Amino acid sequence: MDRRGKLIDGLDLQTAVGVEIGALCNPILTKADAAVIYVDYADADTLRRHYHGNPHVDPAKIVETDVIWGAKTLKESLNREIDFVIASHVVEHVPDLVAWLNELHSVLSPSGEIRLAVPDRRFTFDFLRRETQLAEVLAAHLTHPRAPQPYFILDYFLNAIPIDAMAAWRGDIHAENLSRTADVRRTLERAKNALETGVYCDAHCWVFTPYSFATLMEQLAAAGLISLSCEQFFDTERDTIEFFVALRPCEDKARVVDSWRRMAEMCNVEAPDTSESSAISDLTNQLSMATEALAATQADVERLQQTLNVTEARLQNALKTIESIHHSSSWRVTEPLRKMKTTLNRRASR
Secondary structure (H helix, E strand, O other): OOHHHHHHOOOOOOOOEEEEEOOOOOOOOOOOOOEEEEEEOOOHHHHHHHOOOOOOOOHHHOOOOOEEOOOOOHHHHHOOOEEEEEEEOOHHHOOOHHHHHHHHHHHEEEEEEEEEEEEOHHHOOOOOOOOOOHHHHHHHHHHOOOOOOHHHHHHHHHHOOOOOHHHHHHOOOOHHHOOOOOOHHHHHHHHHHHHHHOOOOOOOOOOOOHHHHHHHHHHHHHOOOOOEEEEEEEOOOOOOOEEEEEEEEOOOHHHHHHHHHHHHHHOOOOOOOOHHHHHHHHHHHHHHHHHHHHHHHHHHHHHHHHHHHHHHHHHHHHHHHHHHHHOOHHHHHOHHHHHHHHHHHHHHHO
8 A cells, every 4th residue: 555545544535624734745636536625834925925035835836825833722722523633744743742632633534634744863863863752741731832842943953964764764874973064053043033023933843663653652641641542544655754643533532542552562663773773782781791791700700719718828827826936935946036036136237
């Protein structure tokens, strides 16, 4: 099944009304395919200016934005119920992951679905970045940002680096051989400008692998922060850079948590030798070497202790011998002779 098929598999495109977020110049669905509403953070003209000169986006082919989702919630912006949401390489950009998922949930019909295509860190320019942790998602949710915040802008622009996905799959790319080339001062100015002006600075706020995504969603579900179950999952296929997940509203918390746990179990965690696996391997080797060194040191200590015990025993025997000589009759009888010898030695030395 191709990537388009994974995103629309099972959707009734004849009768359903759906939303595609961030379609840009490569929409999954056209207006001829289905009743689709294009949603983005800006109008098409703004997007064309933003992507001017970007080799991966043809500004002339960017679709017209039907609904702008930014300052308002999605429900306020759409003002209607829909049957599906398609978002290809969007979830990693959203500034408040929990609010974003819940806003999608709020506009879905009871049987509606969210279809996501998500980049896999191990094979993209996020290679050097750390996978998103629960605390980071919760911290962002506390402040309800509507645009990427300074930390995420800094982390993205300082650590993103182009890589060859095929080489990553072969295990030919290692973190220690990669160099970050970002201009720190320019990146700082970019983040500062976003903070002071509120301008939207596009960045990958979140970093995932299939397993880390499933684990994070399980944690959010267990905390009662989302009520969306995993209904379908396509793992990252070899020589590709993305995985696919279908989410559906579900009020059964136990079922939701279990669905994400099952997704985690389905993930192929036997990843190529990426930065994380390489680091773990290095640490394992270092631990093995340290263990061997410790064993050798312990053996040396044991040998030294044995030598010390023998030496101490010999010293005790010598002390006993000297003590017995001091208390013997011959030692007392010869004492005047020893004193005379000492006196003669002193006179001779003058």
